[in-house]
Amino acid sequence: MTLTVFSLPWEDVIFTSILPFLTLMEVCNLRLVCKSFNQLCLEYFTCCTVYDLSPFAASLRHHHLQWLLGYNRFIQYLNVSNCKDLLNDDNFIPILRQNQHLRQLWLSGCSKLTNASIECIATNCPYLTELHLNECRWLSKEIILLLSAHCHQLEVFSCRGCWDIEDECIISLSINCPNLKEIDLACCYAITNKSIFNLAARCHLLRHVSLVSCWRVTDTAIKNLGENCPNLAVLHVADCRNIGEKSLVPLHERGVQLDVPATLRFYINDRSFNHGSALL
Numbered sequence: 001m002t003l004t005v006f007s008l009p010w011e012d013v014i015f016t017s018i019l020p021f022l023t024l025m026e027v028c029n030l031r032l033v034c035k036s037f038n039q040l041c042l043e044y045f046t047c048c049t050v051y052d053l054s055p056f057a058a059s060l061r062h063h064h065l066q067w068l069l070g071y072n073r074f075i076q077y078l079n080v081s082n083c084k085d086l087l088n089d090d091n092f093i094p095i096l097r098q099n100q101h102l103r104q105l106w107l108s109g110c111s112k113l114t115n116a117s118i119e120c121i122a123t124n125c126p127y128l129t130e131l132h133l134n135e136c137r138w139l140s141k142e143i144i145l146l147l148s149a150h151c152h153q154l155e156v157f158s159c160r161g162c163w164d165i166e167d168e169c170i171i172s173l174s175i176n177c178p179n180l181k182e183i184d185l186a187c188c189y190a191i192t193n194k195s196i197f198n199l200a201a202r203c204h205l206l207r208h209v210s211l212v213s214c215w216r217v218t219d220t221a222i223k224n225l226g227e228n229c230p231n232l233a234v235l236h237v238a239d240c241r242n243i244g245e246k247s248l249v250p251l252h253e254r255g256v257q258l259d260v261p262a263t264l265r266f267y268i269n270d271r272s273f274n275h276g277s278a279l280l
Helices: 010-017 024-030 035-045 062-069 089-097 115-124 141-150 167-176 193-202 219-228 245-253 262-273
Strands: 050-052 077-079 104-106 130-132 156-158 182-184 208-210 234-236
Touching (some): 035 062, 089 115, 167 193
Parallel strands (some): 130 156
């Protein structure tokens, strides 16, 4: 009897100890070798838990999406960022419905999706801990309220450049998702101190906050955030015209990583040589 690679146990050996060491494109090419490899790879794709399609966003086509994701019910990590020419509600919602154990999801730059996909996530993915929606400008305030009402395990939320995000959305997230550790609100221009006060009051595990270009946020909110979030390690506030030394110096002194302008960074670093100066 001739032994081949197909003689090895597929699920116990090939799927766990061989194919995971290949890149996604290498597995895709492997399925073209013969019918047996095609069957092997297709079956492998039905039980993968991790998919990062973002590096291939420009080259993927609809039929690729079907045999990569269409038969899988075990996906936990899915990155389809910038697959704007590939993803739409019609082909993505069925994938969401059959993968209710999703935990980490990247949809940044997926311009052809709509709020219908987010509604499906809210109602079908209760274990979601990480969601990235950067530059999804179709995102509405109402759908974020629905999302926060259902996905209580969220720890990382990013909606950079989503212009309809308002204080009501972030307040709802802070109430329903108290385990938030990272939040990116850069270029969400409607955000004010109300959002930051609520995050500071309820999300004490926060460690990474981005408020780049949130012009309405002031020193008062940043000071409150620093006082109530002891784990805060990274704060991005570039182009926030109402945030300055008054709130940033204490954060710098305790080791928080800031993206302040060079002039402010020099001013902060020079503080040790000017103990008598009034900085606040």
